[in-house]
Amino acid sequence: MSISFALTSGLAISRYDSMEQAFLQFLANQKQTLPTDGLGIGDDAAVLAWPADSKLVVCTDLISDETDFHLAEVTPQQIGRKALAINLSDIAAMACQPVGALLTLLLPGGEASLELAQGIYQGAAKLGEQFNCPIIGGDTNSWPGKVAVSITVLGRCPFAKPLLRQGAQPGDAIFVTGSLGGSILGHHLDFIPRVDEALALTQTCGLTAGMDISDGISIDLPRLCKQSSVGAEIDVRQLPLTAAAQQLSQKSGKPVWWHGLNDGEDFELLFTVPAADADQLLAQWTNATPITRIGTIRPERELTMLGDDGTRQPLLPEGFSH
Ligand SMILES: [Mg+2]
Incomplete structure (x- = not known):
């Protein structure tokens, strides 16, 4: 199936355009199983069918080089895996079922960026597959700083209400x-x-x-x-x-x-x-x-x-x- 990945328009630096095009080309060749009625590649946003009787649960998390990992000590795949895993953990915390993820990458410019972007995507997509949570969209951009990865996960609450931090009673x-x-x-x-x-x-x-x-x-x-x-x-x-x-x-x-x-x-x-x-x-x-x-x-x-x-x-x- 296919992926809706946003193109950064207007502000992209020309040096970066070719990297981004190459990354989009890479994404177009990835196999992802979208939920039924998922929207295909090339549109401006991803589309998901949603059961009328279930709540949408959303969480997001940002990890960056030097704060959450050290780029020299991990593989790009490990970075992508972790960025998705911490979000899936939040969805789990609510006792909900993940449905899809948006992956946004801020990359240091330069030659190695394409490989970094691909590896991060692969790490996230592989874990997503295990949890029926495909990467349904996202964005990339470059800047003169360190790599940062933001993932947003959409989840569905299969129960009457999600599990919350409130509700614990004395004696529990x-x-x-x-x-x-x-x-x-x-x-x-x-x-x-x-x-x-x-x-x-x-x-x-x-x-x-x-x-x-x-x-x-x-x-x-x-x-x-x-x-x-x-x-x-x-x-x-x-x-x-x-x-x-x-x-x-x-x-x-x-x-x-x-x-x-x-x-x-x-x-x-x-x-x-x-x-x-x-x-x-x-x-x-x-x-x-x-x-x-x-x-x-x-x-x-x-x-x-x-x-x-x-x-x-x-x-x-x-x-x-x-
Ligand atoms: Mg949490």
Whole structure:
């Protein structure tokens, strides 16, 4: 099928025009499966058919060289994959189904730009294919700065309403998917957005609130609590921890659980379920991605943790900030 990719008109620098034409030519040759009634190449905007009874959910994220990755240390494909994956993680956080993505590239000029653009596209498109989320459009331009990639994902809410950060009730059990910590050692580039898990969880039981963990639990859990007007207590002994968190702990001298609480970019789901449903959820959950109960929502609007010696302490927001 085909792709609607906007041509930058008027402002394009002539040196860049040939690169952009070459990139558009490259895009025209890519195979993408568009949803039924998707609009073909060459038009000014992409068109999607939309079921009348479902809500549209939209998110966008921008990543750039030196802030979110180092161009010298990653492949263009990894950049494109990550730019889409962080958006798919946000769609998952809402328990929604991705439908299509818009990819916008700001490229440093010069010879290598075409290869960079193609690689970024390929990385995003490959992940998009796994999640039925084709690249349906976008734009490119060049500037005298570093590469930046912005992706916008359109999603469909298959349920009566999306999962929100608000809705957690005192007594609710707090869960996470997967395991936490140490993503800087590589997982931030190859994590799998928890789209399937979020949809399966929502079908299995009534989640009261949820979000994805992008900055670390110590920063993200307070955000959920604030939206729900509640507090929470985490038991650090229950945190599911990665081998990478162990590795980092040996270098940093900090406890492994500290990395599980505070390292950013896990992109796991953080969600709450009524206490009465927690055991049943654990018993029924057969998905390959584990879920772990890590704490409880509390009525007092404060964040606490039970440390590794079982003593109650304040949960401090020491998480990763972009
Ligand atoms: Mg998020």
